[in-house]
Each structure stands twice: as structure tokens, then as C-alpha cells.
Amino acid sequence: MPKVLIVAEHSGGRLNQSTARCVSCALQIEGNGADVVVLGQDCAAPAAEAATLRGVARVLSVQRPENAAPLAAVLAPQIAALAAGYSHVLGPSTTFGKDLMPRVAALLGAGQVSDLMSVEGPRRFKRPVYAGNAIVTVEVPDSLPVVATVRTASFKPAGAGGAAAVEAATPGAELPGHTRFVEQRGGGGGARPDLQTARLVVSGGRGVGSEANFALLYQFAARIGAAVGASRAAVDAGYVPNDMQVGQTGKIIAPELYMAFGISGAIQHLTGIKDAGLIVAINKDPEAPIFQVADVGLVGDLFTVIPALERALA
């Protein structure tokens, strides 16, 4: 019988929503529930939060000062030690999980399924390759643990209503001293909704033209309660910080509504939004490739369209 361990992601005392999405994935592998491990310096709050997720059987809380920052080199040996009793170890396909899980896999002598997008069987999964231009089905043999990162946009978050026990765990692992956390610098998000969980996303590309012009998008986003994203070109040009990048090498998101302003629709960008409910594109070039995938397209200048939208929605 499969037994699944999920590595929780958390910060600032809150569980990241990616963990609840991993739980949904785990339930498709083993319907009776999964264990969640929370590692931190003081992680009682996120551990308690994980215990309320429906589908969580048990929460393991590993509290020690070395776990204050999520350093892969420090966390991986602890997770590898805990993995002994499990057939599957899952983490989210966020930068946290992408950094950490391959290190866990290698310590276990196993490969990894990256960006797991669907469960076809306990050891059979689908995942995207070539920037989402092809989908492969992969199989992991019985002789090895399944280590995977879960493509969070592919799974709905598990709901609340669970009441799992939280247990302290002390995995016996030697922790390296060769890696030190220095600092974290937040992006420009401020109080705006989180890009990865927002229901509505407004996104800008090179067509927005400048950092100052992005104010127009922020204002419109605030008006409709949307998060703000961007293309790589907008990030590279310095209009917005890197954490706003959507796409193959940025964030993969699945909002109900995605509104793209001045974005041409390069394949690497579209990879990040293919699970969006409704894609709306505003571009002044009628030939822009984004119109090939948009559910609703409007040829026009974003500098006149956005103010008009605000007026129409007022």
C-alpha cells in the first residue's frame, strides 16, 4: 500500500497554499490520507494549520534552530531520514520544492518526477516537458521511492475540516554547516493579492513600456482585486521585480481570469497560464500570437483600454 509523505512549505507562521494542493495530489495516490512534515525553527502554527487539512493523517513537526531558513542542504538529510517508512515523498513545484526535493531524491538514490500534473496510477504520472509543448507519462519502478514535485496549478487545494494529530519528530541526520542564510528581500508585491493563489490576475508585458507605466496596471488590479503578473521581458527591462514573472521559468498559475496587457504570447509565457479559466488579451498588434489562445481578444492600445475598463467597471 502506498504511504505518502508531503513536505510542507510555510513562511511567516503560515502554511503556503501549495501544501494543500499537494494533499489533493496525495489523495489521488492513496485515498486514505497522507502525512505532512513541517520543518522550521518554530513551526507550531503551520503544523497546526496542516493538521486541519482534510486528507492529512498525521503531521510531523521538526523544530530546531538550524531549520529557521528553508535551506535545502540542511532540510534534505532530515527529510531523507524521515522518508524511510514512505513509498512517496511529495513537495510543491514552487522554488522551495524545486530547490529541495531533488536533493532529497538523490540522497534516497531515486530519480524525481518534476511538475507532476496528473496521477494515472500510484506509480504512473503525467508531466509537461518542452515548456508544456509535450506531455509525457512516466513510471517509477516498485524498487524505488517516488519523489515528486507537484505542479500546484494542476490540483485544487484540499479543504479544511480535518483534525490530524501533530507529533514532534527528531530525524537523526547530520546537518552541514557549509550553507548560511543571509537575507530575504521581498518583491514589490506589498499588500496586493498573491500571484499564485489569486482568482484574478492582471499582467503586463514589454508593451507597458516602463516601471512608471506599471502604476496603471497596479491601479486597475487594485480596483478589481487582482494580483499583478508580468512577462519576462517586463522583468528583464526592470519594470517589475522577478517574483512577478509568469511562465516556464517563472510562476505557473491558474487564476479564474487572466488579463494580459501588451504581452505578445511567447510559448514560454503561455506555459505559465494554460490552466487559467479565462484568458483575455489586449494587444495593439492584431497578429500577436496571444490572440491564438485567448478566450477573449481586443485589439487596442492598453493606455486607452485600461482607463476605459476602469470607467466601464466603476
Added chain:
Amino acid sequence: MQCHTGARNVQKIMVCLKRVVDYNVRIRLKPDNSGVVTDGVKMSINPFDEIALEEALRLRERGVAAEVLVVGIGPADCQQQLRTGLAMGADRAILVEHDDEVLPLTAARVFLRLAEREQPGLVLLGKQAIDDDCNQTGQMLAALWGRPQATFASKLEIEAGVAVVTREVDAGLEVISVDLPAVVTTDLRLNEPRYVKLPDIMKAKKKPLETLTLAGLGVAPAGGLRTVAWEAPQARQKGAMVTDVDALVATLRDKGFFN
């Protein structure tokens, strides 16, 4: 040639270069769905690896490092990408020839052998290969080697046996400091790779390119992950065009937004 390597922080940097379908190519599945079409398709150095090499070259040019070694695993054709790496300015190359698929764990085991043999102070890889999109090899190498990893680097500073690396993470930027030797994987904003000049292509032909084999290095291909099927992604249908903002708003309201 006299080398003043005493003051240098890193004697050698090893850079991993993967040969992949060029990122501008439109990917097509083979008619029998056994993989993607690569015959007659433009192949290039994985874009992230080009950035890794550029960073290594800059470190050597600043006197931080003495030698830049480029390595790759794959069929004999990978020599082309390693030669391009030499033309960009790498000092020498190693190709570990292997005709079958190379899983990240296998690649990491090969790179571990090469690291043990070459003793680099720094190994630079791309954060992900744009064909398998795995984003695993650097982290796996660091685990097997028992050394630090700094993934998704957008800034790299080296001083007195330590690398201070700014990493692109979901929440913004994170700075960590790691002891050398270390494994660093590159993000797109670390630098902009230089162009190769024609005379450098000529010069690169004379630079050493050694060929090894998996078996020769004592590495067996990793078991495990098996790809059993390929398929095209579900395509999104082209939707409707609207002619003005009022029509756009009406459509959005009709779909249940902004009511």
C-alpha cells in the same frame, strides 16, 4: 605560460553544457508519438547553461578563477555545443559519450565523477534544461558530492573561499552564503551571454576536447523513471475577438466576472 594562481579563489570552474532543441524551434511530436522531432532541427546550448558559461568566463576574466572547463553528456553530436563553449572562451572540454536518454540522476553521477577527478572549486549548471524541464541535476550533484547548492542564481560574488549568491525565489530574492566548492545553478537574469566571434571559432578547433564514456567513469545509467508515453498537450481553443471595451466588459460580465 606563467600563471599567477596564488591569489585566485577558484582554480577551476566546471560548467555543464547540455545540447537541446533550440528555444526558437516549434516543438512537434513524431507521428508515432514516440518523442519529439529532433532530426533536422536546430540544436543549441541550453540557454541557462550558456549563462552559466558566461558567468564562469567573467570570473576568470576578473582573476577570480584560473580555468574554465566545459562538460557535457550525450551523443557525439554534443561536440558541436562544447566547441561553441570553447569558442565562447572555455579552456577545454570533456564529452561523456552516451547515446541513450540521460536522466538527471545519471547526469549528476557522471558530474560527480568528473568533479572528483577535476576538483573544481565551483560547478555551474543551468537551473533547468529546456527539453526535459526537470530542474534537478545541480541539486542532485550537490547532494551526491556532499557540497552546498545555490540554485536559481541571479547574482554571484566570490570571496575568500565563499560564494554569496542571490537567488530568485517565489517571494522575491534570497541571499545565501556557501563554502566552496559549491554547486550553483543559474537563472536567466544572471548575465547576458556574449556572442561568439568567427576567429574564436577557428581558435576553438585547437582547444582540447576529451571524450570519455559512462562505463569508463564507472557510472551505470540510473534505473527508475521510465517514459512510457508521449502526447500533445490539450490545446486551448482560439476564442472570440471583441471590437471595443464595452463589448469586452459585457463578455466578462456574461462569464460571471464583475457582476
